[in-house]
Amino acid sequence: MKVGILTGGGDCPGLNAVIRAVVIKGHKMGFEFIGIRDGWAGLVELDYEPFTSDSIRGLLPRGGTILGTSRTNPFKHEGDVDKVLTNIAKLELDCVVAIGGDDTLGVASKLYEMGVNMIGIPKTIDNDLSCTDFTFGFDTAVSIVTEALDRLHSTTESHHRVMVVEVMGRHAGWIATYGGLAGGADMILIPEEPFLIDDVCKVAINRKKRGRNFSMIVTAEGAYPVVATEGSEQQGGDIITKDAEVDAFGHAKLGGVGEYIAKEVEKRTGIETRHVVLGHLQRGGSPTAHDRILATRYGIRAAELIGEKTYGRMVGIHGNAIVDVSLKDATGETKTVDMDIYRIASTFFG
Helix, strand or coil: CEEEEEECCCCCCCHHHHHHHHHHHHHHCCCEEEEECCCHHHHHHCCEEECCCHHHCCCCCCCCCCCCCCCCCCCCCCCHHHHHHHHHHHCCCCEEEEEECHHHHHHHHHHHHCCCCEEEEEECCCCCECCCCCCECHHHHHHHHHHHHHHHHHHHHHCCCEEEEEECCCCCCHHHHHHHHHCCCCEEEECCECECHHHHHHHHHHHHHHCCCCEEEEEECCCCECEEECCEEECCCCCCEEEEEECCCCCEEECCHHHHHHHHHHHHHCCCEEEEECHHHHHCCCCCHHHHHHHHHHHHHHHHHHHHCCCCEEEEEECCEEEEEEHHHHCCCECCCCHHHHHHHHCCCC
């Protein structure tokens, strides 16, 4: 059995731990592995490397991905899918393991429907993939956001400011919700709940009622304001983007909502307000113990599925049980924030 492994989309803590687990378990099952470089681009361009025992030494705590990654979409450019299919045959791959988020696994799902034996492993710090409770990388990102908020509390309090912290979360506010709750945010803004800027200003103004002279506001990058007219709220505010360009999967480059909120709060309240964009800090560095273990469990189950010749599946976790689900179901829709958790967080708003 010859298996190819690739990592696609944004890098994420735990990717190397997954690679390590799949290869070690697979070697014990008699599999041969090759690493495909830079996501789907490696199968378009036939860029790969053989995996040996030396290839995976020291990977468990290492951040990023030794295979490299890209946002290449072979269904975007004419002829690229044919190249992928041709190169899979040329490499004599019996199966491809794709480690990625909804875009990477969406490609995997389409290729499976075209006859390629595929196994998916869910990777995204946004935790927005369906059919699994958690994706590896999410816990690390939340831990980084929490630490950042702890550090920002002291400087914000010292200067009696409002601090707006922008975190990742394009379509779902999982990082903002969990990180903001753990970090003691006074308000959390997420894509699932469009906000009124007046409500944000009230949090800043009411800070002394809470017995403190500063405020911490956490916003997901995909959060957006509600349009209000004549005293009534109306849905339809625009998401804030850096520019009009989109990537190979049609996603705009987000960013700027934190700056927008900070400027509006200071303008409307007169309270000094700053903003911080945590950006790529959230997905860099070593994975937490939780993500190392989850990634390892995912990798082991992926190898077992290959041994069972059960393809077209994505591994996941329900409760504490590792499961496998249809790739098609897993990439069918975005998993949005559990609003019960958000309501818990909202107890501390205001």
